[in-house]
Amino acid sequence: MNRKKITIVGAGNIGATLALLLARRETADITLVDIDEGIAKGKALDIMEASPILGFNAHVTGTADYADTANSDVVVITAGFPRKPGMSRDDLLFKNFEIVKSVSEQIKKYSPDAFVIVVTNPLDAMTYTALKVTGFPKERVMGMAGVLDSARFAYFISEKTGISVENIKAFVIGGHGDDMVPLRKYTTISGMPVTNFLSDEELSEIIERTRFGGGEIVQLLKTGSAFYAPAASILEMVIAILWNKRKILSASVYLDGEIGEYYGASGLCVGVPIVLGKEGVEEIIKLDLSDEEWQQWRKSVESVRKLVEKLPL
Numbered sequence: 001m002n003r004k005k006i007t008i009v010g011a012g013n014i015g016a017t018l019a020l021l022l023a024r025r026e027t028a029d030i031t032l033v034d035i036d037e038g039i040a041k042g043k044a045l046d047i048m049e050a051s052p053i054l055g056f057n058a059h060v061t062g063t064a065d066y067a068d069t070a071n072s073d074v075v076v077i078t079a080g081f082p083r084k085p086g087m088s089r090d091d092l093l094f095k096n097f098e099i100v101k102s103v104s105e106q107i108k109k110y111s112p113d114a115f116v117i118v119v120t121n122p123l124d125a126m127t128y129t130a131l132k133v134t135g136f137p138k139e140r141v142m143g144m145a146g147v148l149d150s151a152r153f154a155y156f157i158s159e160k161t162g163i164s165v166e167n168i169k170a171f172v173i174g175g176h177g178d179d180m181v182p183l184r185k186y187t188t189i190s191g192m193p194v195t196n197f198l199s200d201e202e203l204s205e206i207i208e209r210t211r212f213g214g215g216e217i218v219q220l221l222k223t224g225s226a227f228y229a230p231a232a233s234i235l236e237m238v239i240a241i242l243w244n245k246r247k248i249l250s251a252s253v254y255l256d257g258e259i260g261e262y263y264g265a266s267g268l269c270v271g272v273p274i275v276l277g278k279e280g281v282e283e284i285i286k287l288d289l290s291d292e293e294w295q296q297w298r299k300s301v302e303s304v305r306k307l308v309e310k311l312p313l
């Protein structure tokens with residue numbers, strides 16, 4: 001049986017880390033694409049040279065030629081600029097728009113049946129760009145952010161409570177910006193409300209830290225942004241699709257129709273709970289939010305809308 005084929009566009013920090021994680025799980029053969037061919041080829045070869053030690057049989061190849069990506073099952077877009085200290089994700093809008101637009105045209109041409117996972121920032125606007133430029137069905141185009149934001153929320157809770165990360169289920173929705181919406185009610189420790197373990201004040205501090213979790217890493221690294229946890233988050237989404245897990249997770253998806261009206265966010269891509277499986281976005285789940293959470297949600301949606309309206313699409 002032929003292995004599945006995954007293309008990762010952008011062989012930078014996230015792309016290369018993801019290639020290694022995917023190869024180790026033998027999920028598929030992987031094509032790393034970058035405008036810098038040497039980076040793509042060099043990192044692919046470096047990963048393959050680790051295969052006898054780590055014991056994986058997946059093939060990783062590097063290229064600058066999209067013809068090599070033909071008929072991919074999943075394409076992950078990580079191509080683009082990361083922010084530096086002092087910048088917001090939104091400052092990347094126009095530079096990364098041009099990149100995501102040109103990448104999406106190539107995906108449409110060479111892998112018309114692929115699932116597309118967008119990672120490039122500003123995430124929700126870039127997901128919308130990929131959806132519009134590829135013209136793919138909305139079930140096949142999604143942005144990764146909620147898995148990462150929820151993982152940060154879970155890690156901070158684990159750090160504070162001293163309880164294993166394995167017991168913590170945390171959930172963050174909204175746009176991937178400083179006004180994202182971490183949800184108290186849907187965050188549990190071994191099925192028990194998180195509020196049984198943390199005071200309101202402790203939880204508020206953790207929520208604030210989660211909102212600025214990306215910025216915290218940017219401040220520390222100085223030269224770019226987070227990549228280990230982002231790559232792990234993409235891995236979870238790729239596996240949910242390829243192995244038909246029907247996993248509930250938070251992802252940025254296009255909202256319209258009844259669900260768009262429910263969330264008051266029609267015509268946008270923004271982070272909501274979805275069921276992710278072999279058909280891609282198989283369901284979008286309606287959440288019952290508190291008044292305060294609806295207010296935060298609407299603010300976050302407004303930020304995404306303002307950004308999307310600036311796109312020359």
Ligand SMILES: NC(=O)C1=CN([C@@H]2O[C@H](COP(=O)(O)OP(=O)(O)OC[C@H]3O[C@@H](n4cnc5c(N)ncnc54)[C@H](O)[C@@H]3O)[C@@H](O)[C@H]2O)C=CC1
Nearest residue numbers: 010012013014034035079080081082119120121144145230
């Ligand atoms: N969605 C999320 O939760 C997260 C998103 N990000 C975003 O992901 C993106 C990538 O981050 P890193 O991997 O750290 O950046 P990086 O700078 O390490 O890698 C980006 C790569 O894209 C390549 N590239 C640029 N234009 C290209 C094009 N037209 N075609 C193919 N390749 C191209 C560059 O040569 C570079 O190798 C950034 O926009 C960053 O803000 C970062 C962390 C989390």
Ligand SMILES: O=C([O-])CC(=O)C(=O)O
Nearest residue numbers: 083089121214215225226
């Ligand atoms: O903060 C950034 O620029 C990168 C990112 O989206 C994250 O780490 O959440």
